[in-house]
Amino acid sequence: MRNKIPKLPLIFFLIVLSVFLYLLLIERNPSDVPSAFLNKNFPKFETKSLFDKEKVISQNNLKDRIVLVNFFASWCKPCRDEHIYIKKISDNEKIKLIGINYKDNKSKAQKWLKKYENPYSEVAIDKNGKIAIDWGVYGIPETFIINSKGIVKFRHVGPINEDIYKKIIFIIKSSE
Amino acid sequence: MKNNHILILILIFQVLCFNSYAVEPDEIFKNSAQETKARIIFKNIRCMVCQNQSIDDSSAPLAKDLRVIIRNKIKNGESEKEIYKFLTTRYGDYILLKPPFNKNTFALWLLPFIFFIFGLFFIFHHNKKFK
Numbered sequence: 001m002r003n004k005i006p007k008l009p010l011i012f013f014l015i016v017l018s019v020f021l022y023l024l025l026i027e028r029n030p031s032d033v034p035s036a037f038l039n040k041n042f043p044k045f046e047t048k049s050l051f052d053k054e055k056v057i058s059q060n061n062l063k064d065r066i067v068l069v070n071f072f073a074s075w076c077k078p079c080r081d082e083h084i085y086i087k088k089i090s091d092n093e094k095i096k097l098i099g100i101n102y103k104d105n106k107s108k109a110q111k112w113l114k115k116y117e118n119p120y121s122e123v124a125i126d127k128n129g130k131i132a133i134d135w136g137v138y139g140i141p142e143t144f145i146i147n148s149k150g151i152v153k154f155r156h157v158g159p160i161n162e163d164i165y166k167k168i169i170f171i172i173k174s175s176e
Numbered sequence: 177m178k179n180n181h182i183l184i185l186i187l188i189f190q191v192l193c194f195n196s197y198a199v200e201p202d203e204i205f206k207n208s209a210q211e212t213k214a215r216i217i218f219k220n221i222r223c224m225v226c227q228n229q230s231i232d233d234s235s236a237p238l239a240k241d242l243r244v245i246i247r248n249k250i251k252n253g254e255s256e257k258e259i260y261k262f263l264t265t266r267y268g269d270y271i272l273l274k275p276p277f278n279k280n281t282f283a284l285w286l287l288p289f290i291f292f293i294f295g296l297f298f299i300f301h302h303n304k305k306f307k
Contacts, residue, residue, distance in 0.1 A: 009298050031227055036268035043266075103237075129241050136266040138224035138238055 035144070035155035036136050042069070042146050043134045050101050050109055050123035057098070057124040062146055066175050067096045068168070069144040071126070071137050073104045074112035079141045082159035083116050089165070090119035095172050099123040102132055102140050143168070147175040198235040203243060210250050217246055217259055222271050230273055 037043065042062060049055035062069070070086060072079040090097050099120035101109045106125070113123070126132055135144070138157065145154040145168065154171050156164050199218070205211040215232060221242065223234035231239040242263070249259050263271050275281045 009294075012294065033224070033268065033270050036264070036266060129238070133238075133241060133245065133266060136268070138267070 032157060033138070035152060037144075037152040038155060040152060041150050042144070042152050045124070045131045045134060047124045047126065047131060050099075050106065050113075050125050057122050059150075061098060061122055062096075063150065064148055065096045066094060066148055066172055067098055067146045069098045069100060069135075069146065070120070071100045071102050071132055071135070071140055071142045073102045073140055074108045075104065076102075076140045078159035080116065082141055082143075082161070083119075085160040085162075085165045085168075087117060087119045089168060089172075092169070092172060096121050100126050100131060102126050102137075103129050145171050145175065198231075198233055198239065199243065200240075203240075203247065205247065205250075210247075213256070214243075214247055214250055217250075217256060218243060220273050221246075221263060222273050224267060224271060 042059070044059045046056060046058040049057050068089060086097065089095060097120045099113075099118075099122070101123055103126065109123075113120075124131070132140075132142075135142075141159055143154075143156045143160060143164075144152055147153050153175055154168070156168075160168065199215075205214060218232035219230050221231045223229045223231050223236055223239040225236040225238050226234050229239075231242050245262075246259055249262065254262075260272065269275050269278070269280070275284065277285050
């Protein structure tokens with residue numbers, strides 16, 4: 001027993017060290033915070049449309065279908081980088097795309113969508129960022145996938161790249 | 177002599193180097209009790225953009241938006257608990273700089289004590305062995 005005691009701290013230290021090494025080596029972004037809405041109902045909202053001032057966009061526009069909600073802005077460079085993938089996703093007829101235009105100038109946002117093509121079924125205005133806060137958004141662009149039951153199945157902070165695009169397509173297929 | 181001058185300069189800069197706060201003058205409450213309550217809450221809310229700063233220290237636009245929302249809630253008479261609930265339902269417990277004790281954070285809170293007890297146990301046995 002006496003001989004075993006000095007070995008114990010070493011074993012304990014090695015276990016702790018291997019846990020830390022594992023967390024360092026696995027592919028993860030420690031600053032990527034999981035959404036508080038994951039596997040929960042999406043937050044309700046009601047706002048005006050970017051293209052039709054008479055039209056109201058609300059949670060009712062997100063019902064009974066798989067929906068991709070994308071927070072974007074014309075002043076946001078990463079939004080332009082991911083736009084090609086948003087357009088590719090919009091080719092999939094099973095998914096409805098809702099854009100939420102975050103703290104933007106209305107006419108600049110309209111021109112931006114005209115220039116780079118509008119892949120969204122609806123574009124809602126979030127003039128003061130309140131909707132974004134209600135959705136727990138902290139970095140533009142941000143993308144959510146909601147299944148047909150209104151449950152948030154995925155959230156990505158930052159621009160969509162090839163890997164995230166593939167992941168989104170996989171989630172759309174598995175949410176059907 | 178030259179070294180002394182440098183040392184004096186360093187000391188002067190140290191004295192002048194106060195903590196910088198991001199709270200802007202137009203945000204501040206006239207009621208000092210409300211202002212104190214707001215600042216206590218701000219210091220415990222993580223800036224989700226900077227992540228290692230509180231919203232009291234951060235100049236990020238989101239931090240300012242959250243400060244404004246919190247001030248409006250204080251003005252409307254909401255309690256600290258209600259304000260924290262509003263924030264954690266949107267951003268999770270991660271938004272709190274002092275995480276609560278629950279099933280996700282128990283290791284974070286208990287491991288230092290476990291390490292401490294383990295250390296004491298080891299020192300006790302180690303000393304006993306060499307007596």
